[in-house]
Amino acid sequence: MFKSKYLITELVLFNLMVVTAMAQTSGRLKISANKRYFTTAAGKPFFWLGDTGWLLFSKMNREDAETYLENRRKLGFNVIQVMGVHSVGAVNIYGDSALVNRNVGSPKLTPGSSFDDKDAYDFWDHVDYVVDLAAKKGIYIAIVPVWGGNVKKKAVNVTNAKAYAKFLAERYKSRPNIIWMNGGDVKGSDFIDVWKTIGSTLHQHDPGRLITYHPFGRTQSSKWFHNEPWLYFNTFQSGHRDYVQDTAKNDLNYGEDSWRYVQADYARKPAKPVLDAEPSYEDIPHGLHDTLQPRWQADDLRRYAYWSVFAGASGFTYGNNAVMQMRKSDEKGGAYGAKVSWQQAILHPGAAQMQYMKKLMLSRPYLERVPDKSLIAQGQGEKYNRLLATRGNKYAFIYSYNGRNMVINATKLQGSKIKASWYNPRNGEVTLINTFAKGSAMKFDPPGEVKDGNDWILVLDAI
Numbered sequence: 001m002f003k004s005k006y007l008i009t010e011l012v013l014f015n016l017m018v019v020t021a022m023a024q025t026s027g028r029l030k031i032s033a034n035k036r037y038f039t040t041a042a043g044k045p046f047f048w049l050g051d052t053g054w055l056l057f058s059k060m061n062r063e064d065a066e067t068y069l070e071n072r073r074k075l076g077f078n079v080i081q082v083m084g085v086h087s088v089g090a091v092n093i094y095g096d097s098a099l100v101n102r103n104v105g106s107p108k109l110t111p112g113s114s115f116d117d118k119d120a121y122d123f124w125d126h127v128d129y130v131v132d133l134a135a136k137k138g139i140y141i142a143i144v145p146v147w148g149g150n151v152k153k154k155a156v157n158v159t160n161a162k163a164y165a166k167f168l169a170e171r172y173k174s175r176p177n178i179i180w181m182n183g184g185d186v187k188g189s190d191f192i193d194v195w196k197t198i199g200s201t202l203h204q205h206d207p208g209r210l211i212t213y214h215p216f217g218r219t220q221s222s223k224w225f226h227n228e229p230w231l232y233f234n235t236f237q238s239g240h241r242d243y244v245q246d247t248a249k250n251d252l253n254y255g256e257d258s259w260r261y262v263q264a265d266y267a268r269k270p271a272k273p274v275l276d277a278e279p280s281y282e283d284i285p286h287g288l289h290d291t292l293q294p295r296w297q298a299d300d301l302r303r304y305a306y307w308s309v310f311a312g313a314s315g316f317t318y319g320n321n322a323v324m325q326m327r328k329s330d331e332k333g334g335a336y337g338a339k340v341s342w343q344q345a346i347l348h349p350g351a352a353q354m355q356y357m358k359k360l361m362l363s364r365p366y367l368e369r370v371p372d373k374s375l376i377a378q379g380q381g382e383k384y385n386r387l388l389a390t391r392g393n394k395y396a397f398i399y400s401y402n403g404r405n406m407v408i409n410a411t412k413l414q415g416s417k418i419k420a421s422w423y424n425p426r427n428g429e430v431t432l433i434n435t436f437a438k439g440s441a442m443k444f445d446p447p448g449e450v451k452d453g454n455d456w457i458l459v460l461d462a463i
Contacts (some may be wrong), residue, residue, distance in 0.1 A: 008135050011021075013116075023049045026138060028176045029210050031232060032367050035271035037314045038233075041176075045366035048275055048315020049076065049358045050079035051351070052324040057082055057127050058092045059326040062115070062436065068323075071346045073137040076355035080139060081181060081214075081277065081317060084127070084168070085146045091298070095122040104146055105160030107167050135177040142179040143168075144214055145202075148186025150195050158197050165198045169205035181277070182213040185237070187216045188224030203230035214277055218251035222265050226272070233314065234268075235277035236261040238304060240296070243383065245287045256280075258304050259311035259388055266312040266371065273314035279304040281319035282350040284336050291337030295321075298350035299401075299453035302425050303384075305357050306399040306457070310388035312371040317352050320345045340361070356428035360457065364395045372396075377409040377441045384452050394462040397423075403446040405456035411437050415462035422447060423457040435463065 010253050027041025038046040051072055072080065088102040092276065100106040112120030113128070145168055150156050153209035156164075172178045180454050182199045195213065202211055211233045220236035243255035244344075254260040258276055265274040283302050285293040305316045322338045324347035329341035338345075361369075373380060376388035377394055387406060389398045398406060410418050420433040420442075436442060446456040 004043065017106065026176065028208065029140065029179065031210075031273060034367065035273070036266075037273055037367055037369075039367070042303045043403075044341075045362060046078070047358050047361050047366065048079050048317070049077050049354055050081055050275075050277070050315065050317035051077050051277065052281070052317060052319040053326070054083045054136060054144075054324050055086060055326040056080065057084065057123075058086055059328070060130075061093045062126075062129065062133075064132060064326075068342070068346065069130075069134055069137055069139060072351075073139060075352055076358050077318075077351075078139055079142055079179070079315075079317070080134065081142045082144070083147050084143045085150070087147070088150050092123050092126055094118070094212045094348045095120070096121075096126070098123040102155060102248065103160055104150075104156050105163035106162070129176055131172070133180065135175065140177045140179055142181045142212075144181045145198055147183065148184035148190070148216075151191050152186060156191075156194055158193050161194050161197050162201050165201035166205050169202050173206045173209070178209065180209060180216045181235075182211060183214040183221070185214065185216055185278075187219055188213060188221065188250060194222060195225070195288040199225070199230035207409060211240060212277075216251075217278075218246070218254070220252075220261050220265060220274075221270075222268055222274075224295040225267075226268055227270075231272070232274035233275070234265050235275055236265070236281070237278040238276050238308070239278070240280045240284060240286065242286045247248070249380045255383070256304075257307070257383070257385070257386070259307040262308050262311035262313045262371075263305060266397040273319065275313045275315045276304065276308045277281060277317045278319060279308075279317070281321045281338075282348050283345065284319075284321035288336050295337075297453075298348070298353055299455065301350040302353060302357075302455055303401045305354065306455070307386070307388050307401075308424065309357065309361065310371060310397060310399050312390070316354070316357070318351060320348055323351075351428055356423075356425055359424055359461075360397065361386055365392050368392045372412065374412070375409055377407040379407060390458075396458075396460040398460075399455065400446055400458075401455045402450055402452050403448050403456055406448045406458060407443045408444060408448070408458065408460070409440045410442055410460055411440050412437065413460060413462040417463040418442070419461045419463055420444065421461075423459050425455055425457060430459070438462075 079137045100108045110122040113125040115121045140214045217237045217239035222234045238258040246255045280296040323342050327334045327338045419435045422431045448454045
């Protein structure tokens with residue numbers, strides 16, 4: 001018996017050492033010196049590649065969490081966006097409530113945290129476990145404290161929101177892989193005092209921790225909170241509507257042009273990082289609610305990703321219909337017409353293809369990168385014809401969604417010659433074109449026929 005206890009103790013100590021080592025290696029994320037990107041604690045570039053695993057804490061047991069997080073780790077994802085409290089009355093997979101009497105100001109806690117003791121292992125112990133499991137895999141967890149619908153239903157007010165935010169800040173201040181994502185699919189103007197209270201309280205009790213705001217579809221956090229001291233970076237939700245469906249009068253009518261949100265926030269002062277925290281999800285109907293509509297596919301997700309990142313975004317969050325709701329195979333029906341299980345959906349092609357964007361962005365000096373539409377010498381294009389370009393001092397990337405011809409001005413790059421290559425966003429393969437004298441109207445014709453989804457990145461390296 002003594003030997004068994006000793007081995008268990010050793011195992012626990014070893015796991016703690018692993019988590020501590022991760023904290024020392026990666027640590028809390030920081031904002032880069034130019035205020036445009038993220039870095040690790042050591043100052044190395046961190047490209048945010050996120051996934052919306054919204055119901056990870058509530059619908060997944062330990063084994064499921066391991067399967068999901070390991071899959072995402074292998075595909076290069078380094079941030080998972082999760083709801084802390086999805087609904088004030090909800091229970092998790094083990095039947096545990098997060099709150100006492102549905103009050104966010106009174107988290108439900110039990111003495112002890114042993115998984116073998118069902119009376120000790122509570123909702124927050126399970127959150128701890130998943131957060132630490134993610135840390136071992138080098139993954140950050142961006143937690144939405146309480147989903148916006150609860151606030152709109154007046155289940156959350158300034159008083160209990162302050163108590164809840166203080167609880168979260170103090171419980172997780174020692175864990176380096178937490179990011180706070182205030183809000184939750186709601187306009188900041190709806191109960192703005194609650195959102196300001198949550199943000200400022202988290203900032204007060206856990207200073208230096210990255211905090212942002214997850215807004216309603218077709219809106220951006222900067223509209224309400226850009227100058228708040230607790231808002232370290234902006235996010236926007238480019239949303240799930242297509243060009244034809246984008247008819248709302250009170251929101252931005254950008255259609256599918258996700259790059260426009262980045263362009264607007266990139267121009268704001270003071271400078272802050274910005275990214276698309278919720279684009280159209282893979283395998284979700286256009287516009288969400290009509291399941292007879294076409295569904296967004298992998299090529300659409302690539303377009304949203306490269307358009308926003310090349311416009312100056314500090315990363316990108318991918319989403320999948322079944323994964324975001326963690327739909328199980330035995331569930332009857334599914335939100336937004338989801339038909340497959342999360343286990344099947346994590347194998348969809350769009351998720352795997354995101355890793356090639358991350359690899360490309362980190363393959364060249366990252367922190368010097370800027371968006372630069374002047375690289376397009378003529379014919380930048382509209383809608384699906386739009387070309388997006390970004391560059392560093394000695395390199396440039398230009399994205400075409402449909403593989404149309406490009407006329408490029410490479411004169412801003414250093415050197416007298418340019419090595420040109422095609423980068424395939426579907427598999428990460430590079431095909432050398434040739435080396436040319438640097439010019440102001442260099443013409444390039446991507447492989448294949450011109451059609452939507454035949455997307456390519458032109459890579460230019462100065463020599």
